[in-house]
Amino acid sequence: MINKLDRRILAVILILVRSVSGTTGSGGDVPLRCDEYDSMGFMDVNEAFCTVTGFTVTHSQNIVIKNIPPGNMVKFMKFYESTLLYMPFHLFETFPHLKTLDVSNTNILELTRNAFSAASNLTYLNLAYNNLTSIQTSVFIGANVLMRLDLSYNDITTLSVNAFCGLHTISQIFLTGNRLKELHSDIFKDNEYLEKVSFEGNLLTTIQPEVFRNMRRIKEVNLSNNQLIYIHPDTFAEAASLENLVLSYNQLRNFQLTEKNIVHQLHLDNNHLTNLTINATRFVRASHNNISELILHQSLHIETLDLSANRLTSISNITNITYMLYLDVSDNPIGPLNVSTFAQLKRLRGLNLRGTGIRELKFGMFSKQKYLEELDLSFNNLTSLNLDMFVPYLTNLKKFLVDGNELWELQGNRSFSDTFPQLQKLGVSRNRFNCSYLHHLLIPPSLAESVVLNIEPDNNLEETPHIRDVSCISRSLESLNASFTAEESALESHIQRLSKQLEIVGSHSRNLELHLAFMQVFAYVLGGIVLVAAVTLVTLRYLKNQRSGRYDRSSIVFHSTATMDATMTLDSDQ
Numbered sequence: 185m186i187n188k189l190d191r192r193i194l195a196v197i198l199i200l201v202r203s204v205s206g207t208t209g210s211g212g213d214v215p216l217r218c219d220e221y222d223s224m225g226f227m228d229v230n231e232a233f234c235t236v237t238g239f240t241v242t243h244s245q246n247i248v249i250k251n252i253p254p255g256n257m258v259k260f261m262k263f264y265e266s267t268l269l270y271m272p273f274h275l276f277e278t279f280p281h282l283k284t285l286d287v288s289n290t291n292i293l294e295l296t297r298n299a300f301s302a303a304s305n306l307t308y309l310n311l312a313y314n315n316l317t318s319i320q321t322s323v324f325i326g327a328n329v330l331m332r333l334d335l336s337y338n339d340i341t342t343l344s345v346n347a348f349c350g351l352h353t354i355s356q357i358f359l360t361g362n363r364l365k366e367l368h369s370d371i372f373k374d375n376e377y378l379e380k381v382s383f384e385g386n387l388l389t390t391i392q393p394e395v396f397r398n399m400r401r402i403k404e405v406n407l408s409n410n411q412l413i414y415i416h417p418d419t420f421a422e423a424a425s426l427e428n429l430v431l432s433y434n435q436l437r438n439f440q441l442t443e444k445n446i447v448h449q450l451h452l453d454n455n456h457l458t459n460l461t462i463n464a465t466r467f468v469r470a471s472h473n474n475i476s477e478l479i480l481h482q483s484l485h486i487e488t489l490d491l492s493a494n495r496l497t498s499i500s501n502i503t504n505i506t507y508m509l510y511l512d513v514s515d516n517p518i519g520p521l522n523v524s525t526f527a528q529l530k531r532l533r534g535l536n537l538r539g540t541g542i543r544e545l546k547f548g549m550f551s552k553q554k555y556l557e558e559l560d561l562s563f564n565n566l567t568s569l570n571l572d573m574f575v576p577y578l579t580n581l582k583k584f585l586v587d588g589n590e591l592w593e594l595q596g597n598r599s600f601s602d603t604f605p606q607l608q609k610l611g612v613s614r615n616r617f618n619c620s621y622l623h624h625l626l627i628p629p630s631l632a633e634s635v636v637l638n639i640e641p642d643n644n645l646e647e648t649p650h651i652r653d654v655s656c657i658s659r660s661l662e663s664l665n666a667s668f669t670a671e672e673s674a675l676e677s678h679i680q681r682l683s684k685q686l687e688i689v690g691s692h693s694r695n696l697e698l699h700l701a702f703m704q705v706f707a708y709v710l711g712g713i714v715l716v717a718a719v720t721l722v723t724l725r726y727l728k729n730q731r732s733g734r735y736d737r738s739s740i741v742f743h744s745t746a747t748m749d750a751t752m753t754l755d756s757d758q
């Protein structure tokens with residue numbers, strides 16, 4: 185009995201579990217609840233919010249919003265670590281007061297028509313970091329008071345000409361990091377209150393001037409990191425107060441707007457400009473171009489000018505801009521400076537002259553820069569530096585860089601600390617100071633320990649001696665080492681030469697021995713031949729004489745007796 189009951193209970197539980205997992209696992213509705221929910225706003229009704237974490241929908245499921253009272257005042261809603269795929273249905277009907285919706289990074293694939301038809305209080309919509317590939321016609325209809333729309337970092341390749349239809353009050357649209365190749369000239373026809381727009385990091389090659397036609401209020405346009413080759417001079421003709429224009433990292437060869445000025449910031453760095461026209465802009469960045477000519481209008485407004493890595497040979501058009509605060513002309517082939525070159529730049533705070541081919545500094549050159557805080561003179565092949573020339577003018581200097589020159593000592597009678605009482609950063613690396621001298625330069629009282637040292641990276645991987653990480657030349661050691669190794673190598677080569685000679689002599693002697701042996705053999709053979717010849721001759725003569733009888737007989741007799749004697753002695757022995 186008990187067993188049967190148990191089984192029944194188990195079966196019921198199993199069925200329940202199956203049905204529950206069935207609704208959440210495949211197909212059907214998924215309930216959406218707020219994890220953190222403050223329907224009325226704890227302190228302030230404007231702070232009522234709902235956040236959802238770890239909510240995941242698959243392709244075959246629908247989101248159903250549950251247990252939310254109709255009178256809720258939720259104004260802010262955000263999803264964390266969630267996958268939505270589509271905008272939840274009836275979201276704005278459930279939260280009629282929603283002002284801010286953040287559905288960034290939720291794998292949204294597509295925005296369907298009417299998704300925002302009830303979003304009548306929505307002012308900020310964040311759809312960044314999703315998987316949108318296109319924005320269809322009129323999808324935002326209903327979001328009548330939307331102010332800010334962020335569609336950055338999706339995969340958007342097509343924008344319908346009516347994508348932003350109905351957004352009559354919108355002031356900011358961000359499309360950074362998508363894959364747009366072109367913009368329809370009527371894309372913003374409904375958005376005359378647009379103030380800020382970004383297409384940074386797309387694939388745009390041209391912008392038709394009509395795109396910004398109606399935008400009288402546009403203040404900031406960010407088009408950096410595209411492939412723009414041209415901006416029509418009338419592009420911002422209607423804009424009454426264009427403040428910031430960012431065109432960095434494009435392919436522009438020419439840039440000039442007709443009868444227009446950009447008030448705050450103009451960024452044109454990393455293009456292919458050969459000349460630069462500026463009309464009353466406070467901050468201009470135009471580094472990494474090929475600029476050799478500067479055409480300035482209302483130049484007294486210019487405060488910051490970054491022209492580094494260009495081809496300027498003359499800076500005469502900028503050295504009379506008396507209100508300039510920051511000037512960077514580093515890495516330009518400017519060449520020698522005159523004593524009076526900077527005489528009018530009395531307000532300068534920062535001056536970068538790195539890699540400009542200066543070679544020599546003269547007394548009086550920086551005598552008007554009493555507000556100067558940063559001076560970069562690195563990589564200029566300076567062979568001498570007299571700190572006296574900066575006294576008593578550069579008392580506010582905080583950063584002084586002379587790295588990468590040919591300095592081996594300081595002329596004059598002053599240390600860095602004496603010269604620049606406010607110094608915070610000093611660069612003296614990659615010069616020719618010897619170690620004892622550098623030690624004296626970089627240790628108190630010549631230099632306060634609090635001063636940070638700039639170190640320019642050196643490709644030389646060899647270990648070098650250094651003082652406070654600034655490498656130096658250890659003269660005595662180096663020269664000693666050098667002479668040692670020189671002598672050593674000289675000796676070695678001597679020895680080598682000698683041993684070679686010895687080898688040669690050895691081989692010669694071996695040759696000689698061979699010759700000698702050969703000669704010996706030859707001599708023996710010759711001697712033998714001569715002997716044989718002589719004997720034959722004598723024998724022949726004797727025979728001849730015998731035949732003719734001219735020979736003495738006694739000798740033969742004597743011979744014969746000797747032979748006899750010998751036989752006799754032999755006999756007696758036996």
Ligand SMILES: *[C@@H]1O[C@H](CO)[C@@H](O)[C@H](O)[C@H]1NC(C)=O
Binds near residue numbers: 280281304
């Ligand atoms: C929300 O929009 C409705 C109109 O759709 C309006 O009546 C209501 O006042 C709005 N609420 C807020 C808080 O703006």
Ligand SMILES: *[C@@H]1O[C@H](CO)[C@@H](O)[C@H](O)[C@H]1NC(C)=O
Binds near residue numbers: 291293314315
């Ligand atoms: C969305 O894009 C991300 C990154 O490209 C990818 O990992 C993810 O799987 C995509 N999601 C869907 C639902 O396609």
Ligand SMILES: *[C@@H]1O[C@H](CO)[C@@H](O)[C@H](O)[C@H]1NC(C)=O
Binds near residue numbers: 358408430451
């Ligand atoms: C350009 O826009 C992007 C975002 O859209 C922003 O992060 C970047 O800072 C902007 N650049 C400038 C110079 O304002």
Ligand SMILES: *[C@@H]1O[C@H](CO)[C@@H](O)[C@H](O)[C@H]1NC(C)=O
Binds near residue numbers: 463481
């Ligand atoms: C410079 O800008 C002013 C508006 O501030 C404009 O009237 C003038 O025509 C511009 N000059 C040039 C040369 O574009």
Ligand SMILES: *[C@@H]1O[C@H](CO)[C@@H](O)[C@H](O)[C@H]1NC(C)=O
Binds near residue numbers: 473
């Ligand atoms: C500058 O011009 C040279 C040749 O005239 C070219 O090789 C180089 O790429 C150009 N640099 C830029 C930044 O346009």
Ligand SMILES: *[C@@H]1O[C@H](CO)[C@@H](O)[C@H](O)[C@H]1NC(C)=O
Binds near residue numbers: 437
């Ligand atoms: C600037 O350079 C461009 C391209 O080389 C050229 O078309 C333009 O006429 C130049 N502008 C001035 C004012 O010299």
Ligand SMILES: *[C@@H]1O[C@H](CO)[C@@H](O)[C@H](O)[C@H]1NC(C)=O
Binds near residue numbers: 478479
């Ligand atoms: C200096 O400005 C004048 C007039 O604007 C211009 O003609 C000249 O080419 C400029 N020179 C340099 C080197 O930029």
Ligand SMILES: *[C@@H]1O[C@H](CO)[C@@H](O)[C@H](O)[C@H]1NC(C)=O
Binds near residue numbers: 483484501505506
């Ligand atoms: C600077 O000098 C140039 C000529 O080199 C002149 O056209 C320009 O008006 C001067 N600018 C100022 C602010 O004096």
Ligand SMILES: *[C@@H]1O[C@H](CO)[C@@H](O)[C@H](O)[C@H]1NC(C)=O
Binds near residue numbers: 498499519520
């Ligand atoms: C130095 O003066 C000469 C002659 O006045 C001038 O041509 C040159 O442009 C000046 N150089 C600098 C860097 O100011």
Ligand SMILES: *[C@@H]1O[C@H](CO)[C@@H](O)[C@H](O)[C@H]1NC(C)=O
Binds near residue numbers: 540541542
């Ligand atoms: C500076 O010296 C380096 C090598 O010592 C040389 O390659 C470079 O051309 C010099 N620069 C100038 C502007 O003389």
Ligand SMILES: *[C@@H]1O[C@H](CO)[C@@H](O)[C@H](O)[C@H]1NC(C)=O
Binds near residue numbers: 597
């Ligand atoms: C060097 O400086 C010291 C004080 O710092 C001063 O007493 C001395 O007279 C100076 N010598 C010369 C040659 O200027």
Ligand SMILES: *[C@@H]1O[C@H](CO)[C@@H](O)[C@H](O)[C@H]1NC(C)=O
Binds near residue numbers: 592593618621659660
């Ligand atoms: C180090 O350099 C200083 C300044 O040039 C010089 O007076 C000194 O003799 C040098 N010392 C050595 C050991 O070479």
